[in-house]
Amino acid sequence: MNKFTKGVILVMKKFFTAIGVIAAALALSFSAMSSATAAPRVPVDMPTPVKSRIESTAVVPATATEQRTCRARFTEGVNHRRLAEVGSAILEVIPADTWVPVSCERGSGGQYSACGLTSDYWMEVFWNGAWGYSAWSCVQDWEYTS
CATH class of the missing domain: 2.30.30.40 (SH3 Domains)
Structure with missing residues (x-):
């Protein structure tokens, strides 16, 4: 094998290795994005919590340090x-x-x-x-x- 052919083979190896690394990185990033945005699974038979009759009508004070009765x-x-x-x-x-x-x-x-x-x-x-x-x-x- 001459010097030129060896050089072409070395460049091609580096090129295909870089493509493989880029493809792996893209695959990992897509799988990470899809698992992060997936909605949490809730069992179908889980009961819905009952809200208190007054929980949604109570007015919260303007500041938490304010003394209230x-x-x-x-x-x-x-x-x-x-x-x-x-x-x-x-x-x-x-x-x-x-x-x-x-x-x-x-x-x-x-x-x-x-x-x-x-x-x-x-x-x-x-x-x-x-x-x-x-x-x-x-x-x-x-x-x-x-």
Whole structure:
């Protein structure tokens, strides 16, 4: 083989190697883009979460550091409990449609079924001189008072 032929073969090897590297890079970039933009798979039998009756109507304060007070009333008489658990001592029953001072945020606790919903969210409530907890799912109206 002469020098010219060896030189052509070497150039062709480099050329085809470069094409192979470029093709591999393109294939990897396309597969990465398609997996990043693919929608997450959701099981068909997964239940849709139930939104609280008041969750979408509450107005959020302008700043998070702003001190607020709130009040709420319940759709039916609810237990006013010492702790946010179904087995906790019942302090009293808060009558339906009675406005009571409450915390401005719901909190998590033990799971319960009340007012047609199952939840683990509780509302901290001030009733007859004591702070306690009542079922969030029974809240009919909730609002900022200041």
